[in-house]
Amino acid sequence: MFTDDRPIFQQLADLLADDIAAGVYPExxxxxxxxxxxxxxRLNPATVSRxxxxxxxxxxxxxxxxVGIFVAPQATNELRxxxxxGFEANYIEPMLHEAALLGIDPATxxxxxxxxxxxKS
Structure with missing residues (x-):
């Protein structure tokens, strides 16, 4: 689950943020x-706290x-x-660049x- 080169606490924060954006944890x-x-x-509580x-x-x-830790108001909208x-820059542009290198036209x-x-449906 935690496999990339980033610190584990950062990966955990991103995982929780993904769950909040997906509505697993509502505002x-x-x-x-x-x-x-x-x-x-199976993480050290200090890592989780970070x-x-x-x-x-x-x-x-x-x-x-x-009492606990809660999802902030508007957190879902802000995360989304x-x-x-960043969606276009992180996903669309690299895909279009790769498609151009492979000679794949926009219609395809x-x-x-x-x-x-x-x-998927």
Missing amino acids: GAAIPSATDLGVFF GVNLLVDRGVLFKKRG RRRHD ICQIISNRVKD
């Missing part, structure tokens, strides 16, 4: 405790002392907006994407 809902996340992912605190610092989560802003790209969407 205002509590996320599992650092202890529970540590047990589930990842959670990264999201607190970004305003995605907030802490209620003695940030990802949407559209057809491939359309077929993939149908396969």
